[in-house]
Amino acid sequence: MSEPKLKRNLSFVSMVALASGAVIGGWLAEAPYWFSVTGAGAAIIFPLLAILLIPIGLTFSELTAMLPFASAVDIWTTNAFGHKAGWAAQWMMFLVQVVEPPMMAFIFITAISYFVPIPEGSSVYVAIAIVILWYIISNFNIGITGKLANIFFFTMIIGSLIVSCSLFFSGHWSASNIVADGGLFPKGFHGVFIAMAVFSLKFIGFEMTPTMIEETNFPVSKMWKVILSALFVPAILYFVVVMAIGGMGPWTMVQEMGMPEPEFIKMYSLPQIIAIIAIISGILHALTTLMGFWTSSARVLYGAGQLNQLPKVFTKLNSKGQPVAANTVVLIFTIFFCIFSGDNWVQYIYAVSCVAAGLVYFACCLDAMVLRKKHPEWKRPYRAPGGNLLFIAGMIISVWIIIGSCMELNLGGYISLFAYCAIGLIMFLLVGRKTKDGKHEYVTLTPEDIGKDY
Structure with missing residues (x-):
């Protein structure tokens, strides 16, 4: 009897919903910060950032189509620079993904407390209950996640547009509010510069799409459409929402709101x-x-297991085609972050994940450049236009994201980053699958392995 495989039950629409839904942030509570940075001009910053991130998005699209494995970042970097570099990139990728579910659980609590007051001191327990419930659901057919993503995504898009239109046509919206107290960009170039660095963090999420490529049922050549949708759907929505909010009152008023x-x-x-x-x-x-990042986090661990960088148990699937061990580890990390979410150092970890994202983006752009030279014969169902110029542009943007993110870190953040890297190094040396003589036996997947059991 053959072992269960990842189920190809994610449609193109479901992937768009998962990818775009994962990127779209909770402006319900974050909008005041946006306005404090650069006023209503934030509405213009978001679409501009989406355009600047296109080179990175198209780079991911080419690599995904050429090497369509759940190990994604790991296998791309492994083919370009070897298993050590592959694991380092994958470990950074895991950090980017796994810190999101617990944070989303608390945003959920903040929103739901509008209807049902959460007793003081109970938020952590409610958050843990939410992630445990999702853990149970995550071990069922991936098609359930896809269907829920479709329902949630389109409902929230429609709901957000209804709210924005209601503000626009309320009779209280005025363009004068947008340009009041200093104009569209009240803090000038400094505010724009900080916004261009910090707001890029609101697009983290599009990089998760390749980790689910083995569960999609559409041609890999179409993944570029999914990835670009994860950039531009949120950008357009952010633009509409910020303009709607900005016209209701001066930016100085908005920044003081909850x-x-x-x-x-x-x-x-x-x-x-x-x-x-x-x-x-x-x-x-x-x-x-929460759904998107949880799924991606588990696939990052599953992918590392494929390459023997983690024990074989991480590649074991249940009858529904779900990596239970990987889901369980994600649950453990999520509960850990939920419990310690009140401590500042967890916030450092969250900020560090943005630095990690920049590092992952840089590595992947470099991977694409190296693999075009190293393996020009490999079939590329989707080929990013612009060649090396596109990849270099992606690396420049990645460096800018890293620098902008580092500007938000203090000493505790840097300590957290080094600690996380040290843990990754220890895991690489000690945890990977070994042969009888005690040496690590790694796997390198190539286009020849597409469709095979490995």
Whole structure:
């Protein structure tokens, strides 16, 4: 009897929903920070950032189509620079993904407390209950995740647009609010510079799509459409929402609010149903992000197991085609972060994940350049336009993301980064699968392995 395989039950639409839904952030509570950085001009920053991230997105698209494995970043870097570099890139990728589910659980709690007050001191327990529930669901057919993603994604998009349109046509929206107190960019070039660095972190998530490539049922050559949708759907939505909020009051007012949309609705005595729709949309934002990053985190571990960098148990699938061991490790990490979420050092880990994302982006752009020279004969169902110029542009943007993220770190953040890297090194040396003589026996997947059992 053959072992279960990853189920190819994710449609093109489901992947768009998972990818875009994972990227879309919870502006319900984050919008005040956006306005504090650069006013309503944030609306223009987001689409511009999506354009700047295109080189990285197209690089991921080429690599995914050429080497369509769940190990993704790991196998790309392994083929380019060897297993040590592959594991380092994969370990950074895991950090990027695994810190999101617990954070989304708390955003969910913040939103739902609008309807049901959460007793003081109980938030951690509610968050743990949420992630345990998702852990149970995650061990069923991936098709369930895809269907839920479709429902949640399109519902929250429609809900967010309804709320934004309600603000636009409320009779209280005014363009003068957008340019008041200093203009569109009240903090000038400094505010724009900081926003261009910090707001790029709101697009983290598009890099998760390749980890689910072995569970898709559409041609790999179409993955570029999924990845670009994960950049531009959020960018357009951010633009609409920021403009809607910005027109309701001066940026100085918005930056002092907790949840601008519900607060403006209450301030101007707009129908309460609009506030409810805003809160529900915020809840769905958190859920889609949790779902996407959880799935990706588990596939990162599964992929490392494929290459023998982690024990074989990580590649074992249940009857539903789900990597239970990988899901369990993600649950453990998530509960750990939930318990210690009140401590500052966990916030450092969250910030460090953004540095890790920049490192992953840089490595993948370099991988693509090296593999074009090293293996020009490999079939590329999708070939990124621009060649080395595109990849170099992606590396430059990656460095900018790293620098911008480092600007947000303090000493504790750097200590966390080094500690995480040290743990990854120890795992690489001690945890990987070994032969009888005690040496590591790694696997390198190539295009010849597509469709095979490994």
